[in-house]
Amino acid sequence: MPQIVTASRLADGVVVFLDDGGGWTERLDRAAIFAGKADSAAGLDAGRTAEVRSLVVDVYAVDVALQAGVPVPTKLREAIRARGPTILPEFTKPGSTPAQVQEDDHVSV
Amino acid sequence: MYRYDEFDAQFVAERVAQFRDQTGRRLAGELTEDQFKLHRLMNGVYLQLHAYMLRVAIPYGSLRSKQMRMLAHVARRYDRGYGHFTTRQNIQYNWPALQDCPDILADLATVEMHAIQTSGNCIRNVTADHFAGAAADEVADPRPYAEILRQWSSLHPEYSFLPRKFKIAVTGADRDRAVIQAHDIGLQVVKDASGALGFRVWVGGGLGRTPMIGHKIRDFLPEADLLAYVDAIVRVYNLEGRRDNKYKARIKILVHEKGVEPMREAVEAEFAKGPKGLTLPADDVARIRAYFAPPAHAARPAASEIVAQRRGSDPRFAAFVDTNVAKHREAGYGIVTISLKPIGGIPGDASADQMDVVADLADRYSFGEVRVSHEQNLVLTDVALDDLPSLYDALEAAKLATPNAGLVTDIIACPGLDYCALATARSIPVAQRISERFGEGERARDIGELKIKISGCINACGHHHVGHIGILGLDRKGEETYQITLGGSGDETASLGDLTGPGFSTDDVVDAVETVVDTYLGLREGADEDFLAAYRRVGMAPFKKALYERDAGREI
Ligand code: HEM
Numbered sequence: 001m002p003q004i005v006t007a008s009r010l011a012d013g014v015v016v017f018l019d020d021g022g023g024w025t026e027r028l029d030r031a032a033i034f035a036g037k038a039d040s041a042a043g044l045d046a047g048r049t050a051e052v053r054s055l056v057v058d059v060y061a062v063d064v065a066l067q068a069g070v071p072v073p074t075k076l077r078e079a080i081r082a083r084g085p086t087i088l089p090e091f092t093k094p095g096s097t098p099a100q101v102q103e104d105d106h107v108s109v
Numbered sequence: 110m111y112r113y114d115e116f117d118a119q120f121v122a123e124r125v126a127q128f129r130d131q132t133g134r135r136l137a138g139e140l141t142e143d144q145f146k147l148h149r150l151m152n153g154v155y156l157q158l159h160a161y162m163l164r165v166a167i168p169y170g171s172l173r174s175k176q177m178r179m180l181a182h183v184a185r186r187y188d189r190g191y192g193h194f195t196t197r198q199n200i201q202y203n204w205p206a207l208q209d210c211p212d213i214l215a216d217l218a219t220v221e222m223h224a225i226q227t228s229g230n231c232i233r234n235v236t237a238d239h240f241a242g243a244a245a246d247e248v249a250d251p252r253p254y255a256e257i258l259r260q261w262s263s264l265h266p267e268y269s270f271l272p273r274k275f276k277i278a279v280t281g282a283d284r285d286r287a288v289i290q291a292h293d294i295g296l297q298v299v300k301d302a303s304g305a306l307g308f309r310v311w312v313g314g315g316l317g318r319t320p321m322i323g324h325k326i327r328d329f330l331p332e333a334d335l336l337a338y339v340d341a342i343v344r345v346y347n348l349e350g351r352r353d354n355k356y357k358a359r360i361k362i363l364v365h366e367k368g369v370e371p372m373r374e375a376v377e378a379e380f381a382k383g384p385k386g387l388t389l390p391a392d393d394v395a396r397i398r399a400y401f402a403p404p405a406h407a408a409r410p411a412a413s414e415i416v417a418q419r420r421g422s423d424p425r426f427a428a429f430v431d432t433n434v435a436k437h438r439e440a441g442y443g444i445v446t447i448s449l450k451p452i453g454g455i456p457g458d459a460s461a462d463q464m465d466v467v468a469d470l471a472d473r474y475s476f477g478e479v480r481v482s483h484e485q486n487l488v489l490t491d492v493a494l495d496d497l498p499s500l501y502d503a504l505e506a507a508k509l510a511t512p513n514a515g516l517v518t519d520i521i522a523c524p525g526l527d528y529c530a531l532a533t534a535r536s537i538p539v540a541q542r543i544s545e546r547f548g549e550g551e552r553a554r555d556i557g558e559l560k561i562k563i564s565g566c567i568n569a570c571g572h573h574h575v576g577h578i579g580i581l582g583l584d585r586k587g588e589e590t591y592q593i594t595l596g597g598s599g600d601e602t603a604s605l606g607d608l609t610g611p612g613f614s615t616d617d618v619v620d621a622v623e624t625v626v627d628t629y630l631g632l633r634e635g636a637d638e639d640f641l642a643a644y645r646r647v648g649m650a651p652f653k654k655a656l657y658e659r660d661a662g663r664e665i
């Protein structure tokens with residue numbers, strides 16, 4: 001199963017994902033996608049380095065399924081963590097749902 | 110209300126400075142997370158699902174209007190414009206940045222507030238009856254004792270690293286509105302035959318994964334011995350409580366494993382060693398009590414003409430008076446519950462604007478004081494009955510006048526999987542759907558008093574074990590599943606709910622609750638027999654039958 005690597009940003013606690021450039025993004029749709037457990041090990045290593053540098057805390061890998069190019073976590077807990085509280089749609093995080101990504105793309109065209 | 114003296118103020122200021130330094134060093138990378146976490150938690154800052162969470166202590170749930178305005182300011186300036194009032198009479202902010210927390214704590218310190226001992230294995234915020242000082246059925250105001258316990262337990266060197274967290278609740282009335290029997294120590298203020306004040310003492314209550322009702326170990330403890338006796342209990346616990354397994358570390362497990370009698374004997378033996386300077390001087394009790402002196406009530410007629418008139422023309426106002434206004438000890442006054450449970454809303458949440466409104470209304474109508482109840486509502490304790498119509502209108506304008514205190518829609522719900530890192534299922538959406546199902550009309554009023562309490566995992570922050578209907582959200586193979594318990598109670602007749610049977614899916618749980626309620630309506634002996642009384646009379650069988658011998662109750 002594909003995986004992404006996630007953490008919480010130290011300074012403000014915001015949920016972040018490792019991106020393709022080795023940096024951290026708040027947008028789920030920009031998370032680096034690893035083919036499986038064996039591949040995400042490198043991402044976890046990068047995460048640990050960021051932890052040591054006090055950029056992020058609590059680094060771990062999350063199973064995802066690709067939906068319209070967005071890596072949506074398969075477990076409910078991780079899906080809610082990536083998307084925002086289900087009870088407050090206004091706090092849905094940008095880039096966290098396939099529908100939203102399409103909307104954003106539309107706007108940017 | 111209690112005011113800080115110079116020592117309190119200096120102590121809190123020093124703590125803020127220390128935490129600012131610790132946070133700065135953490136952000137600069139000089140402290141590792143492992144080194145910092147303990148300091149962070151000791152100042153009420155948790156890391157949750159989406160962000161940090163800051164828990165601010167509201168000692169025994171009492172606030173001055175100025176403090177309420179500061180809570181609004183913190184919500185607006187540092188958070189997303191709202192806060193969550195909890196079953197422990199605290200407030201939690203869901204989105205603060207770590208780098209802002211020292212500033213938040215500094216702002217709070219300007220109004221004598223802090224987040225000390227809102228986390229960790231210490232004596233936590235002491236809770237009390239939210240009607241304290243005003244209730245008609247009260248022997249004495251429990252808050253002076255809660256304040257004495259707070260002062261004694263703050264940064265207590267011997268009790269800063271107990272085997273586990275430790276929670277004390279105090280009430281001053283026979284009617285227990287503070288769930289004292291579900292606390293590590295529960296205290297009820299009573300008078301003996303000579304009229305002297307003292308306490309009934311329970312020990313070993315608690316919810317969480319192993320729920321237990323506390324055991325009464327003293328029928329009368331003289332007032333002066335309060336600290337010496339509580340100290341004896343905590344000392345026995347500190348010495349004998351288990352540190353090998355955090356799930357068996359609460360005092361309830363010690364009492365359970367040791368036995369109630371041996372526990373009582375151990376406490377009495379420790380107590381008999383002498384008060385160690387902890388006997389309360391009567392002068393000091395009087396000095397603390399003076400802070401909680403009742404406000405200057407005016408002489409008023411017992412009944413209000415204005416209220417009677419408005420009742421006749423406005424059924425919703427009448428419903429509000431019937432459900433949300435409780436009897437005050439002074440004639441012509443009432444205790445008003447401000448429901449934070451709008452139909453379909455998020456239990457316990459209040460916006461910054463609503464907090465400001467409540468602060469203003471407290472100034473105008475209730476001597477500038479607000480209470481937070483463990484049922485996640487706010488309370489104005491001293492409202493003249495003649496002011497009820499204008500207070501109601503002002504609350505209504507701020508969407509704070511839902512007439513549902515104590516009814517089926519006055520639901521307690523913990524943050525659950527929408528916010529909480531430990532959750533196994535969501536709680537808030539279940540509460541919202543139940544609330545929408547029953548609404549605020551005639552039907553909800555006909556159902557009468559019914560306490561639904563929902564937790565998103567076995568830690569039981571939503572008190573589900575003591576809900577008349579308790580709901581526990583679990584994760585069954587990746588699906589949210591809800592177990593239902595019936596017949597729990599957090600009052601003076603405290604009991605733990607009984608499990609109905611297999612759990613219900615997200616889709617089915619609201620129907621299941623409705624089935625339980627309909628079953629009750631069908632078998633009650635009259636409108637006077639509330640849900641709990643009916644359950645205690647008939648037991649589980651009819652409910653089980655209704656729930657599981659039908660197609661809708663999909664078994665899992
Ligand atoms: C969101 C962060 C929270 C975390 C991480 C958390 C954690 C916990 C844990 C681990 C327990 C079990 C303790 C034990 O059994 O030893 C517990 C119990 C409890 N918590 Fe929370 N909680 C949180 C929020 C809340 C909220 C929002 C409330 C109030 C609505 C609350 C009130 C309580 C109560 C009343 C209990 C059970 C009483 C007892 O200690 O026996 N907590 N909590």
Ligand code: SF4
Pocket residue numbers: 523524525526529530531532533564565566567568569570571
């Ligand atoms: S009961 Fe569980 S889900 Fe709810 S707040 Fe407590 S720890 Fe979180």
